[in-house]
Amino acid sequence: MSPLAPVLAAAPESFLSRVGGGFFVDLVVKVVVVMVFVLVAPLVIGYMEHKVLAHMQHRLGPMEAGRFHGWAQLVADGIKFVQKEDIVPAAVDARVFTLAPAVVLVPYIALFVVLPFGRTIWAENFDVGIFYTLAIGSVTVIGTLMAGWSSANKFALIGALRAAAQLIAYELPLVLASVAVVMQSGTLSLVGIAEAQHRYWYVLTQPIGALIFLAASLAELTRSPFDMPMADSEIIAGAYTEYTGLKFAFFLLAEYAGVVALSGIAAVLFLGAYQPLPFLGFVPGPIWMLAKVAALSFIVIWFRATYPRLREDQLQRFSWILLVPLALADVLATAVVKVAVR
Amino acid sequence: MDTERERALFSSQSEAWMLRGGGIDLVVDDGLRTEEMLLNIGPQHPSTHGVLRVVLELDGERIVRAEPVIGYMHRAAEKLAEFRDPLQVMVLMNRHDWISAFNNEIGWVLAVETMLGIEVPERAQWIRTMLAEWNRILNHLMFCGSYPLELGAMTPVFYAFREREMIQALLESTTGARMHHSFARIGGLKDDLPRGFVRQSREVLAWVRAKMGEFEDLVMGNEIIHARTRNVGVLPPGVAVAYGCSGPVLQASGVPMDPRRDEPYLKYGEVEFDVPVGTNGDSYDRLWVLVQRIYESCRIIEQCLDKLPPGPFVAPKLPKKIKIPAGEVYVRTENPLGLMGYYVVGDGGEAPYRLKMRTASFSNVSVIPELLRGALVPDLVSVLGSVFFVVGDVDR
Numbered sequence: 013m014s015p016l017a018p019v020l021a022a023a024p025e026s027f028l029s030r031v032g033g034g035f036f037v038d039l040v041v042k043v044v045v046v047m048v049f050v051l052v053a054p055l056v057i058g059y060m061e062h063k064v065l066a067h068m069q070h071r072l073g074p075m076e077a078g079r080f081h082g083w084a085q086l087v088a089d090g091i092k093f094v095q096k097e098d099i100v101p102a103a104v105d106a107r108v109f110t111l112a113p114a115v116v117l118v119p120y121i122a123l124f125v126v127l128p129f130g131r132t133i134w135a136e137n138f139d140v141g142i143f144y145t146l147a148i149g150s151v152t153v154i155g156t157l158m159a160g161w162s163s164a165n166k167f168a169l170i171g172a173l174r175a176a177a178q179l180i181a182y183e184l185p186l187v188l189a190s191v192a193v194v195m196q197s198g199t200l201s202l203v204g205i206a207e208a209q210h211r212y213w214y215v216l217t218q219p220i221g222a223l224i225f226l227a228a229s230l231a232e233l234t235r236s237p238f239d240m241p242m243a244d245s246e247i248i249a250g251a252y253t254e255y256t257g258l259k260f261a262f263f264l265l266a267e268y269a270g271v272v273a274l275s276g277i278a279a280v281l282f283l284g285a286y287q288p289l290p291f292l293g294f295v296p297g298p299i300w301m302l303a304k305v306a307a308l309s310f311i312v313i314w315f316r317a318t319y320p321r322l323r324e325d326q327l328q329r330f331s332w333i334l335l336v337p338l339a340l341a342d343v344l345a346t347a348v349v350k351v352a353v354r
Numbered sequence: 355m356d357t358e359r360e361r362a363l364f365s366s367q368s369e370a371w372m373l374r375g376g377g378i379d380l381v382v383d384d385g386l387r388t389e390e391m392l393l394n395i396g397p398q399h400p401s402t403h404g405v406l407r408v409v410l411e412l413d414g415e416r417i418v419r420a421e422p423v424i425g426y427m428h429r430a431a432e433k434l435a436e437f438r439d440p441l442q443v444m445v446l447m448n449r450h451d452w453i454s455a456f457n458n459e460i461g462w463v464l465a466v467e468t469m470l471g472i473e474v475p476e477r478a479q480w481i482r483t484m485l486a487e488w489n490r491i492l493n494h495l496m497f498c499g500s501y502p503l504e505l506g507a508m509t510p511v512f513y514a515f516r517e518r519e520m521i522q523a524l525l526e527s528t529t530g531a532r533m534h535h536s537f538a539r540i541g542g543l544k545d546d547l548p549r550g551f552v553r554q555s556r557e558v559l560a561w562v563r564a565k566m567g568e569f570e571d572l573v574m575g576n577e578i579i580h581a582r583t584r585n586v587g588v589l590p591p592g593v594a595v596a597y598g599c600s601g602p603v604l605q606a607s608g609v610p611m612d613p614r615r616d617e618p619y620l621k622y623g624e625v626e627f628d629v630p631v632g633t634n635g636d637s638y639d640r641l642w643v644l645v646q647r648i649y650e651s652c653r654i655i656e657q658c659l660d661k662l663p664p665g666p667f668v669a670p671k672l673p674k675k676i677k678i679p680a681g682e683v684y685v686r687t688e689n690p691l692g693l694m695g696y697y698v699v700g701d702g703g704e705a706p707y708r709l710k711m712r713t714a715s716f717s718n719v720s721v722i723p724e725l726l727r728g729a730l731v732p733d734l735v736s737v738l739g740s741v742f743f744v745v746g747d748v749d750r
Contacts, residue, residue: 065508068509069508069509069512069513070512070513070516071512166391166393167393170415170731236506237506237578239506240732243506243732243735245503245504245505245506245735246731246732246734246735247731248399316508317508317509318507318509318572319506319507319576319578320502320505320506320507320576320578320579320582321505321506321578321582321732322578322581322582323581323582323730323732323733324415324730324732325730326581326582
């Protein structure tokens, strides 16, 4: 029996359940809270990207919208997107074309449901939490494929196929890096994994796994230096080339939601989610979680400011020759240590 | 599968496609067969900076055939020159390659001065040399910045433009213009240097040198840049010479050809500088040569500042109306992008009877099909960005 079992058995209810009023009220409250978070967090990260990139590049970034350092820039962008004409080119498969942005965005929304922001601050606590997040996170590529295929555009097709190939290559190291953490903690539940790190963060015991997870999630998000699926200097915007207005805004929102989501998962797996640093226990858990998500997002943005993009074949080689064997070795080492320590 | 069919070099189908300007041909065929995909890049495409169009025949992501289609920016500069006097022509000449404007006008002015046999004062020649080198740095910084941008690194371009801005300010204080300087005159220059120019130049020079070190750290040592540019788009010296490549593209292939050193014009014979030469002729070497050329230009400017003599900035006895004498002349100069030749034929009138420009970009672009054969689509930007060209300079 896992030493964590008593902890898990004593895991409290979500704070959202305390509202009372039965299943449906509960459901509505949870959906509203998650939706608000999903719509706000990407805007914050998007604004952060604007500003961080700008300052790294010797410029100011948005300064006008909202009067104070352009804080409302992304809101203004959103309003602009709404006003744009919604162009559906004649040759596209209109139904698939329209559905694609939703298929890209919805999995990320569903993913936020399980992220723990405190011991009791989460919407759902599945027993198979990490399995659920990784599985649902990879649904987005279907949306990208749909967008690329239905666009009837050569650039879009190339971009979509690149995205699909990339996802297949990087899903494996991503899962394997998580498996090592799961083995160490002895639970699949995200809250359980976070609780298991109350003494030390897993980045200390799983440094290689953390690096693999970082690289693989950058590829999964198609962020620099793995952003070939939408390499703007080669294939315009990849699968999103034909999209305009609100549909395009959905893809953008999904991109930033993805950054928040995968930073969140990484924070749970390796940085102890809401667990504080020593002597700083007086700072509330949700602030720790948000700070960790922001810090990881900052690293993602930093990568974008620094690196050019790899070539598609180099990216595949990097995954299959380096990351996958390394991740397997990591899993093996974790297993050996786990048995030996026990 | 039909394996016996051989694909012609120019299949009539793709020719028709190119003439028509796009669209999809549906060929209904029994049995499964694969077909190359035709991909049209440009004339409006972010990586062809300008209106170059490249038609690619793709087998998966591998390029089977690449064909640059030029002429979208043809402005008939040579024909227009036949109806204008030398000063007006100069204004045309600094427009075809808009980021080496001063070097272009120098070439034209030298051609006319050679025909007329005008002696240009020492000071004017030194200033011309110096401004030409400042202009060269401007141009090279532009390409050094935009090349990583095409490879996906968005930061270097902003750093490059910070330095460009300082040099622009310097040139603006001298010539009054940021882009099309029109500062040279037949027999000298429009004006002398402004007060404080030498001191300010030295400051900017020190800054550019320091910041180029930063740029090299960020770009030239970057492993992904190495992965993307090493052994990509290798141009053997023989091919480069056969296509008439020049400038950084030729030097990267290991051919140390540089008119500044081989047949010095202006004051290039009296300053010390090296011609950097690459070893592999790949994209990385082309970028490396560009960076080295910036350092060499800095050296030349430093020497110009030291040796700048006092004196007039324009020849004292110039004819009121400059007429191009009967005869012909060919003057070649080293533009930032390569060899720039002006072939002028005069008939005693004010306007040249005929003007032919030999531009560097035209030859550099013509070698693109050689470089792209068998490359991957992502290599396209790596190659296009590194055979440095300006579309206006290609089409004129």
